[in-house]
Amino acid sequence: MDTRERRLIVEGSPCDTNYFDKSLLTFADAQERGRQMCANYEECQRKPMDCALRYGLEVAKYVTKGSTLEAELAEFSQAPFLDNLFWDSENRMEFIKLNGKARFLKAVERFARSVLLMDENVHVLPHCNSCDGVKLTTTVYDSIHDGLQELSGSGKTKPRVVQYCPECEQEPRGQIIPVNPLDEIVEDMKIFSGE
């Protein structure tokens, strides 16, 4: 499989460079072709709005510097502007306005994959069938309530990994799991005795 020269990714802009052109592999190729202005450029200048292509390129830059798509998308999912309306395109010819955090993340990943010449139809993040976005993974901490009285207990928590769609579902929270304190004591004794 072809790879793109790192300089073309690190120094380029999706406004001037057509990363959808898979024959564009080096910085020298881009210089030779000259500025390839995005079809949405004027509209975008008139009404500046978030662009999935711009963020997708940023993610791709970090991946070329040694990070992974998983790590970069997890970090990007924390960005405060993901509920904004944004531009997306699959060819840099036709643009659509979309919104929703799950779709924003999906669009950013897809363009990062285009830039990196990876398969655009595969996703690091699982697909949400309800909104056509992607799901996030988070860890919640369930509290173990083993007290004999309500809301009392040892303060033990247990991590649980959950997937959820940031668009269709509430961000999951830890739950309270009541357990019989006697069962817990038996469990603790087993650990202690090495059983």
Ligand SMILES: [Zn+2]
């Ligand atoms: Zn969804």
